[in-house]
Amino acid sequence: MNVMTRLEKQVDTNAIKMECRDCQVYYGQTHAIKDVNVDIEDKTVTAFIGPSGCGKSTFLRCLNRMNDTIDIARVEGSFKLDGEDIYDKRVDPVQLRAKVGMVFQKPNPFPKSIYDNVAYGPKIHGMAKNKAELDEIVEKALRRGAIWEEVKDRLDAPGTGLSGGQQQRLCIARAVATEPEVLLMDEPCSALDPIATAQVEELIDELRQRYSVVIVTHSMQQAARVSQKTAFFHLGNLVEFGETGQIFTNPEDPRTESYITGRIG
Amino acid sequence: MSDASLPNGSLPSGGANPQSVSLTEPDARTKKRNAAEKRFRAYGIAAIGAGLFFLVVLLFAIVSNGMGAFQQTFINVPVYLDPAKLDKKGERNIDDIKKVSTFGYNPLIQKAVFDAVQEAGIETPLEKTKDMKALISASAAAQIRDMVIENPDLIGETIDVRILAASRVDGYLKGRVKREDVARDKNIDAEHLDLVDGLQQAGVVEKTFNLDFILGADASESRAEQAGIGVAMIGSFFMMMVVLFLALPIGVAASIYLEEFAPKNRITDLIEVNISNLAAVPSIVFGILGLAVFIQFVHLPQSAPLVGGLVLTLMTLPTIIISTRASLKAVPPSIRDAALGVGASKMQSVFHHVLPLAAPGILTGTIIGLAQALGETAPLLLIGMVGYIATNAPDGIASGLLDPNSAMPAQIYEWAKRADPAYYERAWGGIIILLVFLVSMNTLAVLLRRRFERRW
Ligand SMILES: Nc1ncnc2c1ncn2[C@@H]1O[C@H](COP(=O)(O)OP(=O)(O)OP(=O)(O)O)[C@@H](O)[C@H]1O
Ligand SMILES: [Mg+2]
Secondary structure (H helix, E strand, O other): OHHHOOOOOOOOOOOEEEEEEEEEEEEOOEEEEEEEEEEEEOOOEEEEEOOOOOOHHHHHHHHOOHHHHOOOEEEEEEEEEOOEEOOOOOOOHHHHHHHEEEEOOOOOOOOOEHHHHHHHHHHHOOOOOOHHHHHHHHHHHHHHOOOHHHHOOOOOOEHHHOOHHHHHHHHHHHHHHOOOOEEEEEOOOOOOOHHHHHHHHHHHHHHOOOOEEEEEOOOHHHHHHHOOEEEEEEOOEEEEEEEHHHHHHOOOOHHHHHHHOOOEO | OOOEOOOOOOOOOOOOOOOOOOOOOOOHHHHHHHHHHHHHHHHHHHHHHHHHHHHHHHHHHHHHHHHHHHEEEEEEEEEEOOHHHHOOOOOOOHHHHHHOOHHHHHHHHHHHHHHHHHHHOOOOOOOOHHHHHHHEOOHHHHHHHHHHHHOHHHOOOEEEEEEEEOHHHHHHHHOOOOHHHHOOOOOOOHHHHHHHHHHHHHOOEEEEEOHHHHHOOOOOOOOHHHOOOHHHHHHHHHHHHHHHHHHHHHHHHHHHHHHHHOOOOHHHHHHHHHHHHHHOOOHHHHHHHHHHHHHHHOOOOOOOHHHHHHHHHHHHHHHHHHHHHHHHHOOOHHHHHHHHHOOOOHHHHHHHHHHHHHHHHHHHHHHHHHHHHHOOOHHHHHOOOEOOOOOOOOOOHHHHHHOOOEOHHHHHHHHHHOOOHHHHHHHHHHHHHHHHHHHHHHHHHHHHHHHHOOOO
């Protein structure tokens, strides 16, 4: 199987960036995440895979406390970023989200210009002293989002007027513009063509030099290509978590094997 | 496993319907369905047609009854300001001149009209100057007296004036007063009507556009020809300002809090239910509340636009809150997520992204709420916003807010109550003006919504 092409890719063990223990998430009565323990390493790409509805997005949203915005969601367990509990009462989720950025499953650009979409984060975080610096940040982010060439002549055009795939890359650019330490990407490539997908994967690889990236994907090939660690979720449980190579060649759990060989999901 | 894949080879082999029917010939079921659809459309068109018909009838009734109020009959005559009557001492002392009441002016005006009749050569059995009284509005004497007091040098001169004709004369020219009716009318006789015909031919009596109806103040029961809605309009304007400055910020702040920040629990549910119920509370209840709280308890002045505005604010708040919350709800949650996702605070996400998107809806709701408040009558009656204001506009904002005043709908109600049929016409005229305001406000709401609705 070609998913194993990058098998031999060398895996360095890095410092742990985020540490999650005994995580439970409830939506009202529904127990969506059950006893999940995951370590997100620094300068590593971690892939979350699993069938639809198994809780990948839910777990991802725990990592930057986006579940706070869902009234019925209840999160339990310990989530640590650089050793600090992110669910501590004293933690301001706003500050946390500046450090842990997110690209959502559905593209959600602001109904503003392309420029403003990307510039918004840097602006509210005071990252640019003047317009020139801001321009630079925007251009860099758009380049990293692999969309610069397409939009450089129409930065004033509305972001919502782009195609679905372009919107998603704009959202990626918007997320990287604030230079987060951890970037959570929920199926960033589900609406992209192979070329854009390759560009985003390149970006992920580049981001890995400095940050850690968590990516949810339904594409086994993509997980195998970009990630060093893979977590397989099933029905709210973390079934298996380990080196990507290990998971794809020699899964311990029969459910993992069924899934990656296409028999579940 | 629950989500295991389909058993192998069990894909349904999709194929054509065994009894294939020609597409050009609809079968019985389709025919029945189509007939039902046609019937339903016919009902819809009939319903809309009926609605339009009533609208046209209503508009026709309003316009045909009310247009008369925008025209008024005037008498143009040269009046000789006889010094022997107006300033007996001849010293042009302003105090002496002021002592002459309107009764002193009446004979002069009657004489002027009488002379005009003579000059026009109209044959009439009315041979005394006093007989002209029935043609002239009681306001004419006051009008000329004011001119003289303002400029005493006019005494001894003959001035050309345009005075109001009596309301019966006006009614005669507008077809409201008929010859058959005047037999029983003690105010005017058929001979007077002959005179009016003659004077109209001579160009002394003319019916023209009446700006004073739009800008003027109310008048006493017996001077319908003088009454205008202008001061009530100012009263309404001040009330609307109060409503706008109170209801908009309070309503928007409350909605933003409830919609974006408040936890969803029993208390907020209760508040929500209560707000919806408040919107359905009869307006007269707000009036009684305003009377009890603002006037009897806080001792704010009666008939003041401030109090009226406060009562209407209470009434408008639920409307504004409901429409604001609806437009906040209509902003997709993904926009909030996007803002929070790049590290914006709740407040930033609301004010930078959600509110601008909801603004057109909020604006529309506010304007509609204001329009509702503008047309509201019942609560105003309870707090006495039916002041009889026969003077002119208040000066300054403070007195505008605190001086007794009326409001347009209350004024219309007052007029409709009065016995003189001339007031009936004015009530319809007032309704036209009120409707013009309401229609323009609603048009503005539509335009704003069009203009600012998600431009992309
Ligand atoms: N806002 C919500 N309210 C209630 N239940 C929810 C909510 N969001 C998710 N769930 C439930 O939680 C479970 C996990 O959903 P989640 O979105 O995390 O799945 P997922 O793995 O991301 O699926 P997909 O691959 O389709 O995106 C599902 O059963 C879903 O019904
Ligand atoms: Mg998902």
